Amino acid sequence: MFKNKLVNIMIVLLLAIALIGTVTVIIIHKVNVKASNGEPSIDEIIKYSVNVPEITTNLKNGDFIKISYTIQTSSKDAKTELEKRDFQVKNEIIQQLAQMDSEQFKQKDSISLLEKTIKDKLNGIMQDGKVEKVYTTSFILQ
Incomplete structure (x- = not known):
């Protein structure tokens, strides 16, 4: 036993x-x-992303552009902050576009450079987290 x-x-x-x-x-x-x-999974990217509705604005040379973005943030807090800062996001995008003309968009990597510039500008105002990536989701130049 x-x-x-x-x-x-x-x-x-x-x-x-x-x-x-x-x-x-x-x-x-x-x-x-x-x-x-x-790299984050696609579910994480979607979970922490903010859609910026289409913006229509004039370019420096008088042409106009319609453009929209999806902005990926680093966390839930960053997403919440970016949603609250939507007016600042639109302001930064419009300011960048107003300095450009339609010829610049014909250059290679022009959209990528604009996305990077917007990302850097937004990270300059963010306090809770950061912008990871800016995606151009629609683009019409007239």
């Missing part, structure tokens, strides 16, 4: 060690997968 009790205790201890080891391996694997790719 004493040997039976000792065997039972050993089995329980071995199972506990195996369970702890399995949980540790799973946790380490999940952390490494997230750290190795470093």
